[in-house]
Amino acid sequence: xxxxxxxxxxxxxxxxxxxxxxxxxxxxxxxxxxxxxxxxxxxxxxxxxxxxxxxxxxxxxxxxxxxxxxxxxxxxxxxxxxxxxxxxxxxxxxxxxxxxxxxxxxxxxxxxxxxxxxxxxxxxxxxxxxxxxxxxxxxxxxxxxxxxxxxxxxxxxxxxxxxxxxxxxxxxxxxxxxxxxxxxxxxxxxxxxxxxxxxxxxxxxxxxxxxxxxxxxxxxxxxxxxxxxxxxxxxxxxxxxxxxxxxxxxxxxxxxxxxxxxxxxxxxxxxxxxxxxxxxxxxxxxxxxxxxxxxxxxxxxxxxxxxxxxxxxxxxxxxxxxxxxxxxxxxxxxxxxxxxxxxxxxxxxxxxxxxxxxxxxxxxxxxxxxxxxxxxxxxxxxxxxxxxxxxxxxxxxxxxxxxxxxxxxxxxxxxxxxxxxxxxxxxxxx
Amino acid sequence: xxxxxxxxxxxxxxxxxxxxxxxxxxxxxxxxxxxxxxxxxxxxxxxxxxxxxxxxxxxxxxxxxxxxxxxxxxxxxxxxxxxxxxxxxxxxxxxxxxxxxxxxxxxxxxxxxxxxxxxxxxxxxxxxxxx
Numbered sequence: 001x002x003x004x005x006x007x008x009x010x011x012x013x014x015x016x017x018x019x020x021x022x023x024x025x026x027x028x029x030x031x032x033x034x035x036x037x038x039x040x041x042x043x044x045x046x047x048x049x050x051x052x053x054x055x056x057x058x059x060x061x062x063x064x065x066x067x068x069x070x071x072x073x074x075x076x077x078x079x080x081x082x083x084x085x086x087x088x089x090x091x092x093x094x095x096x097x098x099x100x101x102x103x104x105x106x107x108x109x110x111x112x113x114x115x116x117x118x119x120x121x122x123x124x125x126x127x128x129x130x131x132x133x134x135x136x137x138x139x140x141x142x143x144x145x146x147x148x149x150x151x152x153x154x155x156x157x158x159x160x161x162x163x164x165x166x167x168x169x170x171x172x173x174x175x176x177x178x179x180x181x182x183x184x185x186x187x188x189x190x191x192x193x194x195x196x197x198x199x200x201x202x203x204x205x206x207x208x209x210x211x212x213x214x215x216x217x218x219x220x221x222x223x224x225x226x227x228x229x230x231x232x233x234x235x236x237x238x239x240x241x242x243x244x245x246x247x248x249x250x251x252x253x254x255x256x257x258x259x260x261x262x263x264x265x266x267x268x269x270x271x272x273x274x275x276x277x278x279x280x281x282x283x284x285x286x287x288x289x290x291x292x293x294x295x296x297x298x299x300x301x302x303x304x305x306x307x308x309x310x311x312x313x314x315x316x317x318x319x320x321x322x323x324x325x326x327x328x329x330x331x332x333x334x335x336x337x338x339x340x341x342x343x344x345x346x347x348x349x350x351x352x353x354x355x356x357x358x359x360x361x362x363x364x365x366x367x368x369x370x371x372x373x374x375x376x377x378x379x380x381x382x383x384x385x386x387x388x389x390x391x392x393x394x395x396x397x398x399x400x401x402x403x404x405x406x407x408x409x410x411x412x413x414x415x416x417x418x419x420x421x422x423x424x425x426x427x428x429x430x
Numbered sequence: 431x432x433x434x435x436x437x438x439x440x441x442x443x444x445x446x447x448x449x450x451x452x453x454x455x456x457x458x459x460x461x462x463x464x465x466x467x468x469x470x471x472x473x474x475x476x477x478x479x480x481x482x483x484x485x486x487x488x489x490x491x492x493x494x495x496x497x498x499x500x501x502x503x504x505x506x507x508x509x510x511x512x513x514x515x516x517x518x519x520x521x522x523x524x525x526x527x528x529x530x531x532x533x534x535x536x537x538x539x540x541x542x543x544x545x546x547x548x549x550x551x552x553x554x555x556x557x558x559x560x561x
Binding site: 031032035036039040043044046047048050051054055057058061062065066068072080084087088091092094095097098099101102105106399400402403406409410413414416417420421423424425428429430 | 447448449451452454457458460461464465468469471472475478479481484485488489491492495496499500502503504509510512513516517519520521523524527528531532535
């Protein structure tokens with residue numbers, strides 16, 4: 001150990017056998033002893049990390065074994081592109097972290113600084129991409145537990161719920177579960193839901209309308225409070241391609257007068273999980289009849305709830321398309337065109353799959369727990385590597401003292417290692 | 431210290447560095463292989479071999495990648511055997527954790543948290559809500 005050592009500091013003056021780095025503590029025999037102790041420590045920590053994450057992997061495996069169908073459905077909400085880029089970013093940062101150790105061992109200060117800086121950059125890139133992914137999911141309500149409320153309806157039509165304000169929508173639908181459900185027998189707006197049997201409709205038929213004569217639709221609250229929404233939305237053709245959400249209105253000869261309303265059939269995809277009794281009875285998961293209000297792009301829609309009253313319905317007009325402008329009579333059956341633009345290829349695929357299978361929210365509980373905990377580790381790694389960067393710039397790492405670089409790199413590799421498993425398990429489900 | 435590479439397998443660290451210095455070639459080859467395997471695993475998903483075989487392929491690739499990271503990036507190949515023992519014990523403990531939990535799961539009733547096709551039956555018994 002003859003080369004590249006720092007001058008002895010005063011407090012280490014008495015330990016002449018500790019030549020080299022001033023960071024070699026006096027309670028160790030020598031630099032090797034200190035390094036080996038630290039190394040054993042970090043390996044024990046890494047073993048603990050494996051056990052720590054194994055709990056989440058157990059949850060993942062159990063749900064995959066027992067509810068494989070929700071994995072094959074829900075993974076389509078994840079974009080392979082982002083996962084693959086993040087994998088590559090982490091692998092590259094693992095390479096630079098390993099290279100940083102090599103540079104420290106060889107006493108190459110500038111290379112060490114560069115490697116640490118690139119590793120930090122990669123970690124921040126990873127977190128940035130993760131932010132984009134999370135942001136998309138928060139926006140689309142593709143979340144964990146009871147917050148799982150995505151914009152997907154059976155059979156290709158898109159119907160948003162009151163909880164959703166999805167990106168790319170040209171109009172927002174207000175769906176009021178409390179006021180908007182219409183009792184077909186009495187004609188009154190009621191709370192609660194209707195069973196499929198009562199409606200005699202197939203919930204998987206795209207955008208089936210209930211037969212109900214709606215007499216009045218009124219906005220409450222917000223700037224549109226008390227204003228009757230009299231305009232009916234223009235008729236839309238049955239079987240319009242769901243993917244062309246934008247063209248739904250523009251391709252039509254009749255321009256809609258926003259806000260306008262149309263009666264709507266709420267497919268059984270958005271149960272109200274916030275009410276335990278509703279969940280127990282399964283009522284929240286039944287299809288409902290309601291009013292669908294569409295707004296123009298620039299119209300105020302915040303805080304408006306919709307109140308609808310409904311007259312006693314006529315007999316179902318089989319196969320009859322009632323004119324949209326007449327405003328009366330049986331409404332017959334018609335399609336609800338999509339108002340929500342799907343953003344990914346996978347989400348387009350989801351359209352054709354129908355409603356999510358039971359317990360799909362659990363996939364996202366697991367997804368957010370696993371990627372969230374992993375993300376926290378990446379964030380910790382950023383701070384650790386910033387600390388290393390400062391020390392490296394100060395020239396504190398020498399060939400006889402580079403333990404912290406080695407230990408941090410080992411930690412970083414385990415973070416990479418976990419992502420190597422998370423990526424195929426979450427994103428690459430066939 | 432520039433000749434540290436030549437002492438990579440030296441058991442006596444006293445004179446030449448505290449631990450093994452990975453060669454540039456090894457690091458680049460490992461990193462390159464990991465990136466190639468990432469591309470392979472993404473492409474393999476696009477081919478339908480059946481759900482189980484697709485999963486098996488993905489897991490074989492993931493385990494291969496993990497092994498490469500552990501052996502070369504984490505220097506375990508050149509490190510003390512005891513570190514391998516520590517890490518392998520943790521992996522084995524995790525495997526036991528998964529295995530024993532899986533053996534047990536069919537002993538419990540299924541819980542429907544979110545099912546729109548078959549809502550759970552109304553509860554019966556003394557604690558059932560009366561309507």
